[in-house]
Amino acid sequence: xxxxxxxxxxxxxxxxxxxxxxxxxxxxxxxxxxxxxxxxxxxxxxxxxxxxxxxxxxxxxxxxxxxxxxxxxxxxxxxxxxxxxxxxxxxxxxxxxxxxxxxxxxxxxxxxxxxxxxxxxxxxxxxxxxxxxxxxxxxxxxxxxxxxxxxxxxxxxxxxxxxxxxxxxxxxxxxxxxxxxxxxxxxxxxxxxxxxxxxxxxxxxxxxxxxxxxxxxxxxxxxxxxxxxxxxxxxxxxxxxxxxxxxxxxxxxxxxxxxxxxxxxxxxxxxxxxxxxxxxxxxxxxxxxxxxx
Numbered sequence: 001x002x003x004x005x006x007x008x009x010x011x012x013x014x015x016x017x018x019x020x021x022x023x024x025x026x027x028x029x030x031x032x033x034x035x036x037x038x039x040x041x042x043x044x045x046x047x048x049x050x051x052x053x054x055x056x057x058x059x060x061x062x063x064x065x066x067x068x069x070x071x072x073x074x075x076x077x078x079x080x081x082x083x084x085x086x087x088x089x090x091x092x093x094x095x096x097x098x099x100x101x102x103x104x105x106x107x108x109x110x111x112x113x114x115x116x117x118x119x120x121x122x123x124x125x126x127x128x129x130x131x132x133x134x135x136x137x138x139x140x141x142x143x144x145x146x147x148x149x150x151x152x153x154x155x156x157x158x159x160x161x162x163x164x165x166x167x168x169x170x171x172x173x174x175x176x177x178x179x180x181x182x183x184x185x186x187x188x189x190x191x192x193x194x195x196x197x198x199x200x201x202x203x204x205x206x207x208x209x210x211x212x213x214x215x216x217x218x219x220x221x222x223x224x225x226x227x228x229x230x231x232x233x234x235x236x237x238x239x240x241x242x243x244x245x246x247x248x249x250x251x252x253x254x255x256x257x258x259x260x261x262x263x264x265x266x267x268x269x270x271x272x273x274x275x276x277x278x279x280x281x282x283x284x285x286x287x288x289x290x291x292x293x
Contacts, residue, residue, distance in 0.1 A: 001258050002042055003034040005187075006199040008258040010042055017046030019260050021053055023267045029153075029179070029254045031059035031103055032088050033072060044093035056092055057099035057151075057179075059133060060084045061106065061114070070206070076106030078117035085121055101131040101153055102143075111142055119147035131179070137170045149176050153254075156180035156247070158189060158240055159209075159221055159288050164247065172250050180244055183253035184266075186210075189240040191222045207293065214290035224285040228278050234269075237262070241269035243282050 001013040017028070030043045040058060047054060060081055062072045088097060100118060105111055121127040129150035132140055143149050152171055154163050157180065171178040184190055186204055196212040198205040208214060225236045232239070237255075244253045255266045274282070 001039065001256070003039050004203040005256075005258070006202040010045075013042060013258060014046040016258065016260050016263055017043070018050070020263055020267075021047075021050050023264065025267065026053065027055050027057060027252065027254065029057045029181075030092075031062070031101075032084055032091075033059070033062040033064060033103065036064055037087070037091060040088055040091035044091050048093055051094060055098035056094060057101065057131070058088050058092065058097055059101040059103035060088070060118075061101075061103040061133075070203070072104075074104045074106035074108075076102065076104075076109040076111075076114035078109075078113055081114060081117040082121070085126055089126065096125065097127045099129050099131050099151060100127040101133050101151070102135075103133050105132075105135060105139060111139060112146060115143045115146050122147070131177075135167075137166050140167070140170065140176075144174065144176070149174075151177040151179050151252075153179040153181055155182050155292065156244060156251075156253075157183045157185045158225065158243055158282060158285060159185045159218065160292060161287060168247060168251065172248055176250070178248070178251050180251060180253045181256075183241050183244040183255050184237055185240070188215075188218065189222060189225055190235070190237040191226055194219065208290040209288050209292065211290065214288060217290075218288045221285050221288070224282065228274070228281060231278075232272060232274075234272055235265055237265055238269040238272050239274070239278075239282070241266060242272040242274050243279065245270065246274055246279055 001008050028043055030039045032040060061076050063075045065071050065073060118130050131151035132149055133153040140149055140152055156163050168178050187193055196210055196215055204210040225239050229236045229239045241253055257263050
């Protein structure tokens with residue numbers, strides 16, 4: 001809402017958060033590095049007076065680069081984990097974080113050390129459950145043996161399907177939620193993006209999948225999604241989210257938006273049921289040739 005995807009008005013964003021709660025949205029996801037710090041503050045402000053109706057997820061383990069932005073850098077030292085959780089609790093205006101993710105593993109710090117520090121936060125009552133983001137099955141299994149992994153967050157959409165090969169099935173077999181970010185392909189699967197024209201502050205301005213040749217090549221994916229949407233009287237965005245939801249009852253997508261109209265559209269996707277033919281047609285669509293980052 002106020003980082004990575006261009007500028008937004010905080011008061012408008014807070015109204016979107018309030019409307020989400022009204023519509024029955026119960027999981028709100030943020031991270032200390034978003035801003036940095038400003039997004040956690042926004043979520044904390046937006047959920048004041050509504051805290052008992054929702055679960056808040058935030059993350060630790062990344063810092064902005066030397067120029068104040070990308071590339072983000074991992075930082076998983078135990079002493080930093082213990083320090084940063086206090087800032088998150090303050091900004092989120094809460095006494096406990098429902099779900100605390102390790103945003104990325106730090107190759108310079110053994111995962112056991114980072115995860116052990118996070119487990120101590122559960123014992124201390126500052127965190128209820130722990131999650132991992134963008135980890136392999138091997139890394140997730142290692143952490144899970146030390147302290148239960150409640151959720152794994154990674155990118156999953158019709159244009160990023162890699163986790164379906166191993167991570168999503170592992171989560172299902174081990175009672176772990178899989179939380180896909182960018183289920184709308186960072187907005188591409190909505191069908192509203194056909195040109196590489198982004199605000200300089202928008203993360204996508206430098207993303208290889210949003211360079212013009214890559215956009216042109218990926219439009220066939222959107223056309224396939226649009227065809228299924230037309231049969232159901234739905235929007236491409238709703239079909240894209242419904243496809244993600246169809247990957248398992250443990251799959252909980254977290255589409256983001258800055259506008260109430262898109263929020264309501266996204267929430268309505270929970271009522272869309274895709275049949276076997278729809279899913280087969282969508283599964284057969286090609287994937288982007290450009291890398292995610």
